[in-house]
Amino acid sequence: MKKIFLKDIAEALDLSKTAVSLVLNGRGDENKISKETQKRILDFAEQNSYRPNQMARGLSLGKSETIGLIIPNISDIFYARIAHHVELRAKELGYNVVFSSSNENSETEKELIYSMLNRQVDGLIIASTQKNQKDILKLTEAGFPFVLIDRHYPDIETNYVIVDNFGGTHNMTRHLLKNGRRKIGFISIKSQLEAMVQRRLGYERAISDEGFELLKYHTKTIDRFNYQYEMKAAIQSMVQSEQRVDAIVFTTHYLAASGLRELKLLDIKVPQEVAIISFDELGAFDLVDPPITSNKQPVDAMGNHAVEILVNEIEKKNSMVDNKRVLRTQLLIRKSCGA
Amino acid sequence: MKKIFLKDIAEALDLSKTAVSLVLNGRGDENKISKETQKRILDFAEQNSYRPNQMARGLSLGKSETIGLIIPNISDIFYARIAHHVELRAKELGYNVVFSSSNENSETEKELIYSMLNRQVDGLIIASTQKNQKDILKLTEAGFPFVLIDRHYPDIETNYVIVDNFGGTHNMTRHLLKNGRRKIGFISIKSQLEAMVQRRLGYERAISDEGFELLKYHTKTIDRFNYQYEMKAAIQSMVQSEQRVDAIVFTTHYLAASGLRELKLLDIKVPQEVAIISFDELGAFDLVDPPITSNKQPVDAMGNHAVEILVNEIEKKNSMVDNKRVLRTQLLIRKSCGA
DNA sequence: ATGAAAGCGCTAACAG
DNA sequence: CTGTTAGCGCTTTCAT
Numbered sequence: 001m002k003k004i005f006l007k008d009i010a011e012a013l014d015l016s017k018t019a020v021s022l023v024l025n026g027r028g029d030e031n032k033i034s035k036e037t038q039k040r041i042l043d044f045a046e047q048n049s050y051r052p053n054q055m056a057r058g059l060s061l062g063k064s065e066t067i068g069l070i071i072p073n074i075s076d077i078f079y080a081r082i083a084h085h086v087e088l089r090a091k092e093l094g095y096n097v098v099f100s101s102s103n104e105n106s107e108t109e110k111e112l113i114y115s116m117l118n119r120q121v122d123g124l125i126i127a128s129t130q131k132n133q134k135d136i137l138k139l140t141e142a143g144f145p146f147v148l149i150d151r152h153y154p155d156i157e158t159n160y161v162i163v164d165n166f167g168g169t170h171n172m173t174r175h176l177l178k179n180g181r182r183k184i185g186f187i188s189i190k191s192q193l194e195a196m197v198q199r200r201l202g203y204e205r206a207i208s209d210e211g212f213e214l215l216k217y218h219t220k221t222i223d224r225f226n227y228q229y230e231m232k233a234a235i236q237s238m239v240q241s242e243q244r245v246d247a248i249v250f251t252t253h254y255l256a257a258s259g260l261r262e263l264k265l266l267d268i269k270v271p272q273e274v275a276i277i278s279f280d281e282l283g284a285f286d287l288v289d290p291p292i293t294s295n296k297q298p299v300d301a302m303g304n305h306a307v308e309i310l311v312n313e314i315e316k317k318n319s320m321v322d323n324k325r326v327l328r329t330q331l332l333i334r335k336s337c338g339a
Numbered sequence: 340m341k342k343i344f345l346k347d348i349a350e351a352l353d354l355s356k357t358a359v360s361l362v363l364n365g366r367g368d369e370n371k372i373s374k375e376t377q378k379r380i381l382d383f384a385e386q387n388s389y390r391p392n393q394m395a396r397g398l399s400l401g402k403s404e405t406i407g408l409i410i411p412n413i414s415d416i417f418y419a420r421i422a423h424h425v426e427l428r429a430k431e432l433g434y435n436v437v438f439s440s441s442n443e444n445s446e447t448e449k450e451l452i453y454s455m456l457n458r459q460v461d462g463l464i465i466a467s468t469q470k471n472q473k474d475i476l477k478l479t480e481a482g483f484p485f486v487l488i489d490r491h492y493p494d495i496e497t498n499y500v501i502v503d504n505f506g507g508t509h510n511m512t513r514h515l516l517k518n519g520r521r522k523i524g525f526i527s528i529k530s531q532l533e534a535m536v537q538r539r540l541g542y543e544r545a546i547s548d549e550g551f552e553l554l555k556y557h558t559k560t561i562d563r564f565n566y567q568y569e570m571k572a573a574i575q576s577m578v579q580s581e582q583r584v585d586a587i588v589f590t591t592h593y594l595a596a597s598g599l600r601e602l603k604l605l606d607i608k609v610p611q612e613v614a615i616i617s618f619d620e621l622g623a624f625d626l627v628d629p630p631i632t633s634n635k636q637p638v639d640a641m642g643n644h645a646v647e648i649l650v651n652e653i654e655k656k657n658s659m660v661d662n663k664r665v666l667r668t669q670l671l672i673r674k675s676c677g678a
Numbered sequence: 679a680t681g682a683a684a685g686c687g688c689t690a691a692c693a694g
Numbered sequence: 695c696t697g698t699t700a701g702c703g704c705t706t707t708c709a710t
Contacts, residue, residue: 006688016697021689032695054458055403056687059394059702066458075423077416077622084414087440096454098437101426115435119393119405257623264626283416283621284596287603289628345704355681360705371679395703398686 004048013040020045024052058120067310068116069099070109071127078253078280078299079127082149085303086125093311095122104224106131117144123310125149130193145313147323149306154194159313159323161305165195165279168295168329169202172249172277175293175331177210179338181247181275185218185238187259188251189227199251199279218245228258235262239274247275247337253282256292260336271338281332291334298327343387352379359384363391397459406649407455408438409448410466417592417619417638418466421488424642425464432650434461443563445470452478462649464488469532484652486662488645493533498652498662500644504534504618507634507668508541511588511616514632514670516549518677520586520614524557524577526598527590528566538590538618557584567597574601578613586614586676592621595631599675610677620671630673637666 006024010017020041022031028038044050058064067090071079087097098121102109106129113135116124123145128136130151137156139146152160176184186203188196200219207214218238222230238245250256256278260270268274270290278285281294305325312321345363349356359380361370367377383389397403406429410418426436437460441448445468452474455463462484467475469490476495478485491499515523525542527535539558546553557577561569577584589595595617599609607613609629617624620633644664651660 017688018690018698019696022696025689034695037695049453051453051457053398053687055394055398056702057689059392059398059704060687060689062702064394073423074413074426075416075420077414077419080416080419080422081414083419084412084440087413087438091439096437096439096458098435099426100435101423114388114390118390119435254622257626260626282623283593284623284627287596287599287628288623288626356704357682357706358680361680364705373679376679392703395686396705398688398702399704399706401686 004050006050006052009041009044009048009050013044015041024050062120063122064120065094066096066098066119066121067307068112068119068121068124069097069126070112070116070124071099071101072104072129073101074099076254077282078297079150081299082127082303085300086307087303089304089307090311093307095307095311102129104129110135113139123147123314125306125310127151128153145310147306147310147313149302151193151195159309161302161309161325161327162195163297163302163327163329165198166202166205168279169199169249169251170206171202171329171331172279172293172295173203173206174210175333176247176249176275176277176337177206177212179275181337182212183215183218183243183245183247185220185245185248186251187220187222187231187234187238187248187255189224189255190221191224196251203249215243217241217243222255227255231255231258231262235259235266239263239266239268245274247271247277250276250278253278253280253285253294256285256294257282257288260288260292271336275337277337279329286332286334288336290336292336293334294332296330296332298329301327343389345389345391348380348383348387348389352383354380363389401459402461403459404433405435405437405458405460406646407451407458407460407463408436408465409451409455409463410438410440411443411468412440413438415593416621417636418489420638421466421642424639425646426642428643428646429650432646434646434650441468443468449474456483462486462653464645464649466490467492484649486645486649486652488641490532490534498648500641500648500664500666501534502636502641502666502668504537505541505544507618508538508588508590509545510541510668510670511618511632511634512542512545513549514672515586515588515614515616515676516545516551518614520676521551522554522557522582522584522586524559524584524587525590526559526561526570526573526577526587526594528563528594529560530563535590542588554582556580556582561594566594570594570597570601574598574605578602578605578607584613586610586616589615589617592617592619592624592633595624595633596621596627599627599631610675614676616676618668625671625673627675629675631675632673633671635669635671637668640666 006017006020010020023038023041069086090097100112109129110132125147127150147159149161152162220234222234250259263270278292278294280297285292285294309323345356349359362377362380408425413419429436439451448468449471464486466489486498488500491501559573561573589598602609617631617633619636624631624633648662
């Protein structure tokens with residue numbers, strides 16, 4: 001496995017580096033290099049398993065055929081799945097993926113963005129902390145190709161692929177109402193994320209749309225890094241007050257899992273006493289006791305669209321591509337709502 | 340956000356590129372560059388947010404400060420977690436991570452290995468399909484730094500970080516025996532993976548160690564890409580034969596989830612009629628009905644050790660580092676075994 | 679203490 | 695049709 005360079009093959013075949021480079025990049029015909037010469041080059045490269053140094057190539061070309069993916073946390077199954085689909089689609093379109101996790105830290109995210117730029121990625125897909133307005137704006141101004149995924153900045157004009165968060169919780173809440181629940185609680189994470197704001201609005205609207213009353217203390221937000229602990233208090237206050245809830249909407253999968261854990265500890269019957277419903281789901285939500293009704297996000301489509309929009313922009317192919325997508329979620333009805 | 344280069348800062352400060360480069364790489368003192376000059380350079384770089392082009396740097400240095408991670412599938416929560424810990428530790432040690440999924444395809448894996456080499460990664464962490472003996476050998480011969488994770492090639496001398504698969508299932512099976520189960524089935528994936536072989540041996544040994552009889556038809560292997568379908572048949576034959584099992588050992592999390600699904604469809608009571616136990620677990624296994632006893636793998640330690648061994652080798656620091664780790668798994672006892 | 683110059687491996691005008 | 699040559703941006707030896 002001795003390393004072989006472009007120069008080596010040029011010398012071995014007594015040709016110029018140019019000829020070799022051209023042929024290897026599929027521009028032999030276009031440059032009228034004889035079929036025969038082309039074949040010699042291709043064969044030699046093949047036999048000696050020539051592999052161009054991508055750093056040199058990238059430096060020269062000014063691009064890397066690599067897409068950077070920045071997400072909050074790769075060990076969150078939701079983002080892992082997105083990463084999976086981003087990777088698949090990117091590969092199909094000839095791009096590699098470099099990923100990094102921001103851990104919900106905007107400083108880290110910022111560092112990551114610049115670090116990826118230094119690494120000369122051709123474009124970025126970002127599930128942002130939504131606290132880097134300034135840097136996102138810089139990217140836009142610099143005309144650098146990127147698309148926001150899962151979370152977007154409503155005040156900045158960018159490409160994005162998100163889901164209909166409002167519609168999602170609206171639907172979830174209506175499902176609960178349809179099943180006769182009237183005291184519906186809501187547990188979310190403490191966050192300015194637009195997605196979370198929308199989820200809350202969807203919940204509130206569904207209740208007021210149906211003419212029911214919204215009880216303020218039935219809404220709790222808890223810290224995402226300390227949710228197990230805070231969940232205990234949230235659940236207790238919800239089920240122990242005189243205005244005891246008969247259902248709870250959770251805005252994300254790990255909250256739902258944690259909430260159910262607490263309900264079980266308190267020996268509250270789900271769904272008989274309290275129904276629960278979750279935005280997005282974990283792997284085994286259909287096996288959980290009881291199976292949790294959840295609002296599934298189309299991770300595959302999210303990943304695919306993000307890559308397609310990005311690559312289209314990188315390659316400046318078609319300006320008519322729809323660069324803002326709001327995807328529908330899908331309600332998976334299971335027993336945790338009693339229905 | 341206009342791009343600024345090394346040359347620009349040298350010119351602006353009326354210095355040579357050398358001086359600037361040296362200082363920026365923290366070798367100012369060592370090259371006796373006046374404190375004052377150093378400060379000027381550093382300040383200027385800071386203010387103009389200078390960012391070295393990593394491709395140029397990499398090309399010149401012959402390294403990229405990047406680690407390549409090749410795994411079967413990033414959307415498998417087990418590998419996603421490993422990726423997460425690899426990323427964290429790598430970052431601490433000053434490396435970036437590039438990842439790609441092989442989808443259990445050895446051809447893809449091979450392509451990935453070479454593609455990463457072309458991209459000049461400094462080292463590789465591979466959860467191999469275990470069908471690329473040849474290419475792994477080439478890496479060894481070439482002296483390229485890499486470490487196998489989760490799956491190793493028993494016949495090749497390499498660095499690796501794996502778990503004690505034999506011990507794991509041995510333990511799991513003993514747990515079942517201790518709880519009075521005698522007809523213990525075993526469901527695994529069809530695979531030559533050493534890990535799977537060991538898991539099977541651990542199971543068999545536990546049974547024979549205790550002097551019980553091993554019933555061949557209680558062992559099933561099913562296709563990993565078609566497991567939901569094949570699981571149905573496997574479970575049915577296990578519970579419907581006259582030699583009905585009273586427990587099942589699953590060699591991986593998604594098999595356990597799928598198996599439980601089938602048991603429920605058949606209305607088999609778990610654990611009363613059949614106990615189940617799983618090697619590794621999914622996010623909500625503690626909430627599942629019944630909570631599934633599982634043998635947890637130390638993903639954090641696996642990721643950390645892999646990175647440490649790799650970086651140690653890349654930087655040729657300490658040849659005394661233990662480069663073969665077999666980590667212990669941990670049995671999380673829950674209700675699915677009746678105990 | 680600082681700078682000139684060569685070179686990392688590849689691409690691409692441009693000239694023959 | 696092919697080769698010469700000049701970079702891409704950064705590091706680093708070797709003089710000064």
